[in-house]
Amino acid sequence: MSLVSCRLRSCDLMAGRTPADAFKAFREPIQRAVACFAHTRVSGNVLAPGRRGVLTLNSGEPLTIKSRATTIEITCSISYEIRKTNLSGLGPWKVSTLGYIHTVLLNGDLAVEFHWHPEDGSNVWYPHVHPRLAGPGRDRGGMHIPSGRVLVEDVLIFAQERGAIPLKDDWEGIVGDIKSRVAVSASWGAPTSMIHKPDPGDEASS
C-alpha cells in the first residue's frame, strides 16, 4: 500500500457566498469520494436555508461497489440544513449536518450501520455504530458503540477494507485529502475525522 500524506488547506469546505454555493461545496467532496468506487447519483431536495434537507446516494437504494469475492453494497444518507455563519472569512452560508445514517451490506447481509440521529429525541444522541453481524438484540447488533463522526469517506474506506476495488489508483489521496479538509472546516468531530498516513521519512510522533 502506497504511503501518502494529507495536505491541510485553509479554504473552507462547506461554506459559500450563496446557499447554492455552500451546498455545492458540501456535496462535491462526497461526489468525488464516491466516484473513486462507483458511478451513481447523489440527490438533494433542499437548497433554501432554514429547511431540513436530505442528501442521499443512489436514490436511497443500496449502491453496489465493485469488489473481489464479497458483494458489497452501501447506503449513505445525510440530513442537512443551510445556515448563515458569523465566522470570519467564511460563507456567509454554510451547510450543517443534522444527522446521518450509513449502512454496509456484505453478500446481501446488513453488516454494520453508522448512525447519528440527535433529532429524534432519543437518549442515543452521540454518533454510534451498530454491528449487525453480531446478531439481534440490544446487547448484540442493536448495541450503540460510540464512534465519533463517520463520514461517507469512512464508509468507503471500510468497504475497501472488506474487498471493494477502487476505480481510481489515487483513491487514498483523494479520500484522505477530503477527510483532512473536513477536519479543518467541520464544527465538530474534527480530531476523529483526520487521517494521516505518514511518509517513510516522517519522524515518529507520540
Add this chain to the structure above:
Amino acid sequence: MRTGVEFQLITDEQQWAIFDSAARRLLHVAGAEFADRWDTGEYAGSDEPGVMQVAILRPDGWPHAS
C-alpha cells in the same frame, strides 16, 4: 466541476418517493404508514434495522396535513 458521480436536485415529491420505496423495501410498510407510526411514537427507541435508515429519508414536513 466534472466528477464521476452526478448531482440531481430533486423535489420533495421525489424525496417522498425515495422514502416510500425504502420503507416498503426495508420494513414492508408504505411510507405514509411509517410516517404515521413514527409520529405517534411507535418507533421510539427502536433498534430495528432499517427504521432510522427510512426515517432520515422522509422529507421535512411530509406528509402535508390534509
